[in-house]
Amino acid sequence: MNIQAVADRARVSTATVSRTINGSNKVAPKTAERVRRAIEALGYYPNTNARALGSGRSRIYGLIISDITNPFFPELVKSFEDLAVRNGYEVIVANTGYSPERTEICVQRMLERKVDGVAVMTSEMGSHLIDRFHRGQIPMVFLDTGDPSNGISNILIDYTAGVDDAVEHITSLGHTRIAFISGPMELASARTRRQALLSSLKRKGLASDKSLIEIGNHRIDGGRAAMERLLALEELPTAVIASNDLTAIGAIGALHRHNLRVPEDVSVVGFDDIEISAFLHPALTTVRLSRAAIADRAFQALHRSGKREANTPAVEYKIRPELIVRNSTAPVSSKQTGITLLKGAGDRPLHK
């Protein structure tokens, strides 16, 4: 079952069938109708591989992310896939697993499949790999992880605004002793978040106490461990801001383990707003980073550069996160100031 069979049945050439399928306007309505009926009758559908070979367009977009099991990504993947499929495109998702070697394999996969564009949301995309995409003439767009000055399309996140919102929320509740659990320094986004937070605190006139800054790994266990270290401090923070929701969830776990309540004893703020955060107990106050918005802009950036209009300059979008206030934050109370853990006396909190 190929295009020739359709052509025969409709008594036209394969060229006309092809033109009909691809919506070229050079087909007489009556002919097109006859072709469509033949297609219908035979149950024909085109062979995408042949199409790709003939036209030089694979109608596939690549999406390179660090790790699909990180709950941030599935929603991004889904939104991106939706858009792609609706526009007749396929999506190939590749996980770098935070490893440069695997990232190289991901790039190779994209090149071999001749994708029509690639969206990159991982920190492992070194410049020699970017070059390979350039050599393959493959449009790129960086999501969050790009350098605004690299001449490539970028979807940027307005971390300053998002973090400011969180800090404003926390300080307006009266908190002044605020801890921060950062993500791993290897991650571009984690570095940016940290930087945004530090300057935001500074703008609020809150000296950033080095001992109140811990480093996690953007996963639950790292958040838990970091919070444990904060709990060993002489004087506990009354609020904790985490670099992402998983970290916040880990931190809350650690607090619970020590019989501290959230938000009564310690307020916690996350970042990302992964789906589960709304359903935790307490529901997490967090800064939502819309995956749908990111996917949408990323798709636009690639799709417009696909249509070789005006040689497609790099574009830049900026996405503004949004503070979602739930139940893990509360006004600071008098009892709360000065809470600490009684050394050597187990896990019960002590009010000085």
Place this chain on the structure above:
Amino acid sequence: MNIQAVADRARVSTATVSRTINGSNKVAPKTAERVRRAIEALGYYPNTNARALGSGRSRIYGLIISDITNPFFPELVKSFEDLAVRNGYEVIVANTGYSPERTEICVQRMLERKVDGVAVMTSEMGSHLIDRFHRGQIPMVFLDTGDPSNGISNILIDYTAGVDDAVEHITSLGHTRIAFISGPMELASARTRRQALLSSLKRKGLASDKSLIEIGNHRIDGGRAAMERLLALEELPTAVIASNDLTAIGAIGALHRHNLRVPEDVSVVGFDDIEISAFLHPALTTVRLSRAAIADRAFQALHRSGKREANTPAVEYKIRPELIVRNSTAPVSSKQTGITLLKGAGDRPLHK
């Protein structure tokens, strides 16, 4: 940059280059070496579309799932992708979103891309869609959602064993008043889980009290709502088994909302063991369903039928879930029996 360029440089024909690349043993070592050097020198890599067209094998596997944002799936996707890539295959993931229309689109995508096989883990794959795969000569394997008698390869889950373990665990802790929050009846896997539970309880001599069976939606909110309904009962269950972890998480949320403690007041068991379950507070006792194992068997099933050995009969694997005991279950206590909620008196639990 194509195979001809390589052939020219190595002073051989394109056929020899092709044979070298594909590991055919019909190439003299010296020649192969020369070809490899040419490939290296030119930075050549094959065009997969042309390869697919020429050979009739796309080296793509399809993976059709219901919804990537359901935390059960990402790990499956990742494991499957790992295996595929390691074997030189690409993966196309498609979400049905539980909708028959979207499922039809997913199938069409797979057909057009000429995938070499498709793994299906969704309940929406009607028989007319299965037929289309048959007509397209595309090997299939059903994961969990297949009918063992359909003549197609199936990866089955030994729900009887898994559920028995959970019931044994709960009853050995002394629980007899056991509630069950089922998944939606449209889901094949939810129906099977429910059936396995009912017969397991029966085997234990525990009459299945209809009022102790609620229906959720395999998501957090459904689990929460179902638990709320159970909390309205005259006499509360001392243990709740949920059809999946998200449901269990929702149930725990509802219990917390009513100031009931887990596991002291009510024990909760989940199913799946999604990653977050280990980090909840309390950490969830659950029946682990290994996504890696499922992905592995699924890949084997497809990959062996790819090599047209012996016309590849349908295979069947059975995967045994594994009980993971954590902190959401505890022995029943005397105080606990007969806990109920005082009607109209707010959320405080009352001990009769």
Place this chain on the structure above:
DNA sequence: CTGGGGGTTGTAATCGGTTACAATCCTCAC
């Protein structure tokens, strides 16, 4: 009546591989 020109359609080259088959080269036994 004729020729220009827009609209429609067909011809055939092309994309970049794979692979059946033919051709050639060696090696070695006789």
Place this chain on the structure above:
DNA sequence: GTGAGGATTGTAACCGATTACAACCCCCAG
């Protein structure tokens, strides 16, 4: 020395589309 036969390599058809270009049809102005 020679022929069989296995190993290696080349030739060229083919996969199924797209698309540049040519050809044709038809209508209408001059």
